[in-house]
Amino acid sequence: PMENLSLFIMAGYGTDDNLTDPTYAWPAGGRGFYKQWDGNWAVxxxxxxxxxxxxxxxxxxxxxxxxxxxxxxxxxxxxxPGLTITAEVDYLHFGDNNFDNWTSADDEDSFGGLLRFQRSF
Structure with a gap:
């Protein structure tokens, strides 16, 4: 039933004009702290x-x-109640992979996963 479904969509826009850091104190590779995506837009x-x-x-x-x-x-x-287990799979495709990142997932295609145990009290 549709009452069991919750959806979201959002978009971001930001120019690259102010993302130059000649000292590379923050090696963002053309990105910024608040604009992590590549290019001007993301969805x-x-x-x-x-x-x-x-x-x-x-x-x-x-x-x-x-x-x-x-x-x-x-x-x-x-x-x-209060104990949740979550199994996740992830896929990442870099169309523009001309930078290194903290995840080391900088191949053109990367797969990952996790198993999370969460206790809430």
């Missing part, structure tokens, strides 16, 4: 589908002017 979208009272499926997709694409999908399961 993000995603959502959550609640499968049942304990299980939800989440996804998020991002794309920017530099043809960089990121996709994340996970399933979160509430084992007991």
């Amino acid at each position: 993000w979208g995603g959502g959550t589908y609640t499968i049942n009272e304990k299980t939800s499926f989440n996804t998020q997709i991002s794309y920017d002017e530099g043809e960089n694409l990121g996709i994340a999908a996970n399933i979160a399961y509430d084992i007991v």
